[in-house]
Amino acid sequence: MYLRLWLILAALPAAFAQAPKNPFAQDPNAPENGRTVFRIYCEPCHGIHGQGGRGPDLTRGNYSNGTRDEDLYRIVANGIPGTAMNGFGGELGDDNVWRVVSYLRTIATRNTEPMKGNAAAGEKLFRGKGGCANCHIVDGRGGRLGPELSKIGPQHTVAYLREAILEPNKDISSGYSTVTIVKRDGTKITGIERGLDNFSVQLMDSSDNYYSFLKRDLSSIQEESRSLMPNSYGRLFTPAELDDLLAYLVSLGARETKP
Amino acid sequence: MKRLALLFALLTAAFAATIVTDEHLRKAQSDPSTWLTYGKNYFGWRYSEIDEINTQNVQRLAPRWIFQTGVGGSHETTPLVFGGMMFITGPSNNGDAIDVLTGRQLWHYHKAPPPNLSMCCGEMNRGFAALGDKLFKVNIEATLIALDARTGAVLWERQIADPKKGFTATGVPLVVKNKILVGIAGAEFGTRGFVDAYDPNTGERIWRFYTVPGHGEPGSETWAGDSGERGGGSTWITGTYDSELNLTYWGTGNPGPGMDGDVRAGDNLYTCSLVALDVDTGKLKWYYQFTPHDTHDWDAVADPILIDMTVKGRKVQAVAQANRNGFFYALDRTNGKLLVAKPYSKLDWATGIGADGRPIMVPGKDPSEEGNLACPTLGGAHNWSATAYSPQTGLFYVGSKDGCDIYYKTHQQYREGQWYQASTSDVAPADKRVGGVLAIDPTTGDTRWRYDMVSPQSAGMLATAGGLVFTGDGQGYVVAMDARTGKPLWHFQTGGGIIAPPITYTLNGKQQIAIAAGSSILTFALPEGN
Structure with a gap:
């Protein structure tokens, strides 16, 4: 996997080797223009304010694939192979990719929160x-x-x-809500919901025991929006x-x- | 049953040559051994007279064969069955002919889609149409193709719109009076929608109806300035047809740009509407706009099912639709006048539909820069999945998606071929998205029963004379329900999420059920010898 990633990186255009600079770095309108693009293309995964969702939170300024402008450009333009992050360079064009980078810089403020602990x-x-x-x-x-x-x-x-x-x-993270089932004989089991469909339910209790039941064999299923934590x-x-x-x-x- | 067997014998002979005639299509409802069109009949009922599988024996239903397409992605096909073969399409320009007895592949069609297509929602396709010895399908890059049904050979291919502008095609063509009617997708890219009719032998275009009027044409005054040029109004789900009225009915999609209504002041005709077109000329006979000046992406493309029924003591020829905006509608299909309108899912953008046929709007529900809550969701209370009508129960069957979204807008410059929705939507906080299967009385809009599901319902419907409704769910179950009560009577885990609708037909006189699930086609029948 890493080998393939390196091969892809090695095959990137020579321009990337020269560490391109954001041509809009001094443009006061670039973040706002980038925000418009972000709301259309990036929001579905990263949230309307970049706060994260299906994709990572972008407001921390601590990006796992590089934090320099050229890293962000590369990620937005070409995507991250092997992840759900697609490249948008072809669709947006160079200028708009850089404007998105400018916008990301304006929202990446929360990483400055000092870490006091050890x-x-x-x-x-x-x-x-x-x-x-x-x-x-x-x-x-x-x-x-x-x-x-x-x-x-x-x-x-x-x-x-x-x-x-x-x-x-x-x-509560998806797949970690609490469910309590009651069997026909009155036995009650509480655990995290590992699966729920129209005909069955799966759960794991606090001792890591796994259970699966057909709904027709249960007298009740109580889904709770609470964590076992x-x-x-x-x-x-x-x-x-x-x-x-x-x-x-x-x-x-x-x-x-x-x- | 004896009469059915005789009819079957006659039709078997008729279809031995793998020929579908105009008469076969017009009488498709009376032939149990085939499934010839998207909606089973021209009225779009998805109802079969076959009653071998019924509420008393459906518990014994068992799989007969499973065909693996080997193609990844969403399978939304309505299979066609005739001449001993089943014809299915897959996403990304794939199609297969399958031996209906054994499930073995007879031929495979594939054409690699061009790279970097501008499209909203994936490379899906919803099925073949048939006429003569030909099959017709659209490809994602907005082409219409004709294949030889026996070999899969491509007979002709016609570009129907420019994919570089954002046009794509996903719907099933409708064959009417020796014409191939097709719709188009691409309203998220500022395209201008249409319905086309093509010659089945040459692929030449016979007529085109634009869903957004041209400059100076009636209806163009409902668009500010030149905004109609980017007006959307896709037609991505197959229409229906009334031979007596010589009209074909097509639903139209959202205006463009979807979320920013400021740049297109006015009602934005004929988006989010039902249009009734003369089949011979493509001329507009009437329209009804469900959501004037839509800003929530509530396309009106769901099946327009044709039902002759009695409303308030009056016999009417109606057309019914469960609209994405959360209302169930029945219209007089001779003139487009509203007969029935009633919510069938959670909605908060209108308090009802007025006597003038227009929604009574709740102010403050439009998208905003900061985000604004509205119900239903952007995907709608019912999106496109096939609906059914049973003349046996008099009920209309539909899957619902119940929830709300936060809607955002932004100002966006139009650029050809670029995404032009002018912002988006997000899941409303603490919104538990659920769904259900609903049986609606089309004469009143009342929901007679509802079967709750754990997630929004996306699979299509099939109603049968066995008193059953067949459907599927996102977790991979194919389900049979009592059509009168909604009680689930049978289910089977297919191993793949279901979006497609089921179909039914007879094979050697025995009823079969077929449905696409995951990347497979499965068929079911009652076990032999019982």
């Missing part, structure tokens, strides 16, 4: 006092009940991550510990592209 201390909390690793896998280690967090860093803002820890019910971390952690944990989460999956 990531190493945060990892200890993650695997120790917080019990986070009981339910979340990071780098191959951890429980299965919650979403894997190995690459969570670039995907969300610090504010979002803070909120996700303190108020886990506010925005405890909502007590605001009390468990001191503010300093919370900062440490956030520093650790933000560090996960963040990597710089070598020029």
